[in-house]
Amino acid sequence: MNKQNFNEELLGFLDASPTPFHATLNMSMMLENAGFIKLDERQKWKLKEGKKYFVMRNDSSVIAFTYPKDKNYTIVGAHTDSPNIKLKPKPVTKEHGVVKFGVEPYGGLLLNPWFDRDLSLAGRVSYLDSKNVIQHVLINVKKAIAIIPSLAIHLDENANKERTVNKQTDISPILTTNDDFEFDEFLKLQLEKLGIQDVKALYANELSFYDTANASYVGLNDDFIASARLDNLLSCYVGLLSICNVDDDKPMMFIASDHEEVGSESTSGASGSFLENTLRRMYNDYEDYMQMIRGSILISADNAHAIHPNFPYKHDANHAPHINKGTVIKINANQRYASNSTTISRFMNVANAVNEPYQEFVTRSDMGCGSTIGPLTATRLGIDTLDVGLPTLAMHSIRELCGSDDAHSLYKIILGFSK
CATH class of the missing domain: 3.40.630.10 (Zn peptidases)
Incomplete structure (x- = not known):
């Protein structure tokens, strides 16, 4: 090849x-x-x-x-x-006019580059079907559904001098301003998109956020691959x-x-x-x-x-x-x-x-x-x-x-x- x-x-x-x-x-x-x-x-x-x-x-x-x-x-x-940010089991918080997800860093990732990126969600979901059999399926939302906005420099005068990130409070992605959002309904919708209707109960999941930007060549002569x-x-x-x-x-x-x-x-x-x-x-x-x-x-x-x-x-x-x-x-x-x-x-x-x-x-x-x-x-x-x-x-x-x-x-x- x-x-x-x-x-x-x-x-x-x-x-x-x-x-x-x-x-x-x-x-x-x-x-x-x-x-x-x-x-x-x-x-x-x-x-x-x-x-x-x-x-x-x-x-x-x-x-x-x-x-x-x-x-x-x-x-x-x-x-x-690869290092990423993973969804917590009970991720939803509704406050300050938005719905956001609680996440947990996986591995030794650089946190600062995760701000202001178009993020989607993917991973494995386990559920119980009508025959009481536990099923496992992979989902990939693909659509950019979340973002972690930076704090404006006007509110952080030291942003370009020193910037530390609190893993608990600073990196929660925001999803919507709709207070009616329900996480289980969101997951069921993703399963329905895969043709899965037979969901008696949702069980565990292992879901991670990722940047929706595609891998690409970079450089004057395509010297690099960025991804x-x-x-x-x-x-x-x-x-x-x-x-x-x-x-x-x-x-x-x-x-x-x-x-x-x-x-x-x-x-x-x-x-x-x-x-x-x-x-x-x-x-x-x-x-x-x-x-x-x-x-x-x-x-x-x-x-x-x-x-x-x-x-x-x-x-x-x-x-x-x-x-x-x-x-x-x-x-x-x-x-x-x-x-x-x-x-x-x-x-x-x-x-x-x-x-x-x-x-x-x-x-x-x-x-x-x-x-x-x-x-x-x-x-x-x-x-x-x-x-x-x-x-x-x-x-x-x-x-x-x-x-x-x-x-x-x-x-x-x-x-x-x-x-």
């Missing part, structure tokens, strides 16, 4: 995936179109050599794999979740396209886990059992399982901090990634990243073989270093692991920025591992 087609499909994937639930659904449909067979964790698996499969958990995490004779897998790991949720749908897309285009006789696996932004500790997160459970069912003989673990490599793909041209002092001068200069190899002496000299060398060797650039990133020694699913998975499974990422600006903002060259470059490197 050439870079232009790759990026055009990337933009569509980003727009169609406002939540981890939608991203996982979209990936599952793409996998089915590529010939992958869907598995159910609740049923007995009867895997056949030469086939390819995928399995989902919690509607928000997915694992796909080929199943050839060769057990030396290239595994690409990413995460489906919400680049961290980490960008890596999800790269891993997904890689496994969909690898030959069936090549051992490759792709895992996209939920909840990385809040520590990965859940049934569908990287600290949970999803990947290990899947691998053990693929190879239920312990000797086969251990041969696969020790013969495979995990490429943990998450975004990397590109050097900010207005704040260059935030980076180590010799390890400052540039946008459109290639994939970033992440290194940390204290094992916040799982890369070591052996896995780094393997990645460099493949990148050189396919003529794709790469860079190395080390956090300034006087600054804290984030972590990824890499060390978590390496610790749990004992698999050789490498942490890489695509250089990004404005990470964890409502709209992030990456290069239009880098994702396609990583895609070619990952395919190179199967040659």
Whole structure:
């Protein structure tokens, strides 16, 4: 796939995936179109050599794999979740002439960019039907239904000097001036738009606000891609396209886990059992399982901090990634990243073989270093692991920025591992 087609499909994937639930659904449909067979964790698996499969958990995490004779897998790991603001269970407040929603920040998001944006709502809703069966459905309102207005500078003379945001009181989106608004009726209307009339009772929901602005090219020569949720749908897309285009006789696996932004500790997160459970069912003989673990490599793909041209002092001068200069190899002496000299060398060797650039990133020694699913998975499974990422600006903002060259470059490197 050439870079232009790759990026055009990337933009569509980003727009169609406002939540981890939608991203996982979209990936599952793409996998089915590529010939992958869907598995159910609740049923007995009867895997056949030469086939390819995928399995989902919690509607928000997915694992796909080929199943050839060769057990030396290239595994690409990413995460489906992004920082956002989530709706509280009883969200409605009516005061001061408006109806507003109570929300809770998810992950380490930049709050200031959420002001004055056209916001919509998406996620999963659970309800009871007339047969007393609990059903789960994804909704996406799409229409801009809310906004978080800034306080005018006339009322905050320090706004351009210092601006802190109170997570409880300052970020409630306003929806309407109509005091007759009822949340349950709003949800029922969204279900009716999906053709669902049989709703006996509404139960729980997991809904998030998102910016309705579409992903787009930015720059004089379309140098950049601007979008919400680049961290980490960008890596999800790269891993997904890689496994969909690898030959069936090549051992490759792709895992996209939920909840990385809040520590990965859940049934569908990287600290949970999803990947290990899947691998053990693929190879239920312990000797086969251990041969696969020790013969495979995990490429943990998450975004990397590109050097900010207005704040260059935030980076180590010799390890400052540039946008459109290639994939970033992440290194940390204290094992916040799982890369070591052996896995780094393997990645460099493949990148050189396919003529794709790469860079190395080390956090300034006087600054804290984030972590990824890499060390978590390496610790749990004992698999050789490498942490890489695509250089990004404005990470964890409502709209992030990456290069239009880098994702396609990583895609070619990952395919190179199967040659």
